[in-house]
Amino acid sequence: METLEQIRDRIATRFPGAQVSIQLNPGAAAEHSLLIDSKLGREIALFLRDDEALQFDYCSNATGVDWLDKEIVDVKKTTVPDAAGGPAKVVEEKTKRTEPGYLEAVYHLYSMALKHGPVVIRMRTGNRSDNVTLPSLTPVWRSCDFQEREIFDLYGIVFEGHPDLRRLLMWDEFKDHPMRKDYVSPDDFEYEPTPHDAVLARAKAHYPAPAPVAGVADPGPGSTSPATKPAAQPEVKP
Amino acid sequence: MSDAPSTPSPAAQPLDESRRSSPSEGGNAPTPFPAAGNISDAEREELRRNGILLTSLEELYNWGRANSIWPLQFGLACCAIEMIAAATARFDIARFGAEIFRPSPRQADLMIVSGTVTKKMAPNVVRLWNQMPEPKYCIAMGACAISGGPFKQGYNVLKGIDRFIPVDIYIPGCPPRPEALLNGLIELQKKIQTEKVAGPQAAKHLRSDVQSEFPVPTYGEHDIIPTKNPDVWSPPSLPRKA
Numbered sequence: 001m002e003t004l005e006q007i008r009d010r011i012a013t014r015f016p017g018a019q020v021s022i023q024l025n026p027g028a029a030a031e032h033s034l035l036i037d038s039k040l041g042r043e044i045a046l047f048l049r050d051d052e053a054l055q056f057d058y059c060s061n062a063t064g065v066d067w068l069d070k071e072i073v074d075v076k077k078t079t080v081p082d083a084a085g086g087p088a089k090v091v092e093e094k095t096k097r098t099e100p101g102y103l104e105a106v107y108h109l110y111s112m113a114l115k116h117g118p119v120v121i122r123m124r125t126g127n128r129s130d131n132v133t134l135p136s137l138t139p140v141w142r143s144c145d146f147q148e149r150e151i152f153d154l155y156g157i158v159f160e161g162h163p164d165l166r167r168l169l170m171w172d173e174f175k176d177h178p179m180r181k182d183y184v185s186p187d188d189f190e191y192e193p194t195p196h197d198a199v200l201a202r203a204k205a206h207y208p209a210p211a212p213v214a215g216v217a218d219p220g221p222g223s224t225s226p227a228t229k230p231a232a233q234p235e236v237k238p
Numbered sequence: 239m240s241d242a243p244s245t246p247s248p249a250a251q252p253l254d255e256s257r258r259s260s261p262s263e264g265g266n267a268p269t270p271f272p273a274a275g276n277i278s279d280a281e282r283e284e285l286r287r288n289g290i291l292l293t294s295l296e297e298l299y300n301w302g303r304a305n306s307i308w309p310l311q312f313g314l315a316c317c318a319i320e321m322i323a324a325a326t327a328r329f330d331i332a333r334f335g336a337e338i339f340r341p342s343p344r345q346a347d348l349m350i351v352s353g354t355v356t357k358k359m360a361p362n363v364v365r366l367w368n369q370m371p372e373p374k375y376c377i378a379m380g381a382c383a384i385s386g387g388p389f390k391q392g393y394n395v396l397k398g399i400d401r402f403i404p405v406d407i408y409i410p411g412c413p414p415r416p417e418a419l420l421n422g423l424i425e426l427q428k429k430i431q432t433e434k435v436a437g438p439q440a441a442k443h444l445r446s447d448v449q450s451e452f453p454v455p456t457y458g459e460h461d462i463i464p465t466k467n468p469d470v471w472s473p474p475s476l477p478r479k480a
């Protein structure tokens with residue numbers, strides 16, 4: 001199979017205006033991916049499918065990624081010569097900027113005909129709120145149908161050209177996108193037998209704090225000391 | 239019932255035994271059975287071995303109901319696989335008269351909530367329960383149906399079917415083995431056999447003051463509405479450390 005660089009260059013020559021770049025995966029898997037231009041997404045996908053040397057005829061997996069707004073601190077170093085003739089000083093200038101977040105759709109492509117793959121392609125939306133449209137690749141690979149519906153359901157990416165874009169897992173009236181990192185799930189932890197961490201904080205809100213027992217230091221959560229156990233066991237679900 | 243007097247098989251005994259020794263009857267001395275006057279258990283058993291059966295309408299009625307509990311044929315998740323296994327020849331739920339899984343709620347006596355109840359599914363489960371005629375019973379099978387189980391902290395899973403409908407038997411496990419389901423079924427049979435046909439303690443399907451249909455939650459924008467039925471379920475008041 002051609003390397004990712006070769007594929008990128010061939011896409012660049014075939015679609016001169018398209019932005020195509022390689023996203024490096026620094027992990028051990030080193031599964032690098034191609035970030036393709038979402039405006040020409042459908043055409044590039046068709047090229048990957050129909051090109052003689054590539055023939056990616058099978059999309060095994062499509063998923064979404066949510067990237068929140070990122071705060072980036074730029075450090076600009078300038079060397080200021082010392083007026084008194086001493087060694088030059090290095091002055092650091094820090095500027096903060098916010099890189100807007102975006103949503104990403106990731107597709108894993110294989111070729112059944114040539115028995116190679118995977119090649120991972122990604123497309124990015126403009127932002128996370130009002131510019132969340134990407135071209136649907138379901139007309140290119142039929143297997144993307146449910147997976148794109150799931151991405152639409154859980155991440156809120158709108159796939160233009162999808163034959164039947166409805167929510168897949170949640171009900172139609174549901175408004176949220178639960179896989180987004182800023183999703184707040186409903187607070188229905190009224191009863192938790194062993195709460196901890198964030199759930200403990202939520203569970204506490206449902207129960208009044210008991211009056212402190214005089215003379216007994218709070219041994220902290222998780223203690224089974226009988227001194228602080230409630231005298232009468234409350235009724236528990238059978 | 240007809241062959242019971244002529245075949246003194248031990249299998250026929252647990253019915254009488256369990257009824258007598260059930261804790262709700264209380265006391266050490268067994269209360270004489272109403273129809274049997276002052277005849278003791280031993281005398282009654284002796285009569286039964288000789289082909290004379292003494293019974294009451296209540297006992298006969300409950301015996302019939304307890305041994306023909308038809309479950310509703312539906313499953314929700316992995317627990318349903320164990321329920322299916324319980325219906326196969328190896329475990330054979332037919333031994334307890336519950337092998338006829340009915341495809342229609344109108345014909346079913348028992349709802350086995352076998353598996354994860356997602357919030358999307360919850361209104362449909364409650365609707366099915368409302369469509370079942372009385373007398374009806376509910377078994378919550380597995381951790382998911384009891385409390386949400388491994389998915390308790392999920393945004394999309396109902397934290398126990400008892401938030402919407404009353405549950406008679408809880409079977410813990412993830413999943414419970416088929417034997418556990420059969421044990422739950424036997425416990426339900428015991429429960430049915432102690433039900434009364436008349437009086438203030440009568441079984442709920444014989445009383446008009448007991449609710450048998452429950453409000454079906456609707457799909458909301460962030461969660462199902464309401465998230466629980468306060469008439470059926472309220473959280474236990476666990477005192478917590480501040």
Ligand code: SF4
Nearest residue numbers: 316317380381382413
């Ligand atoms: S309790 Fe366990 S086995 Fe049963 S449905 Fe839930 S996850 Fe599956």
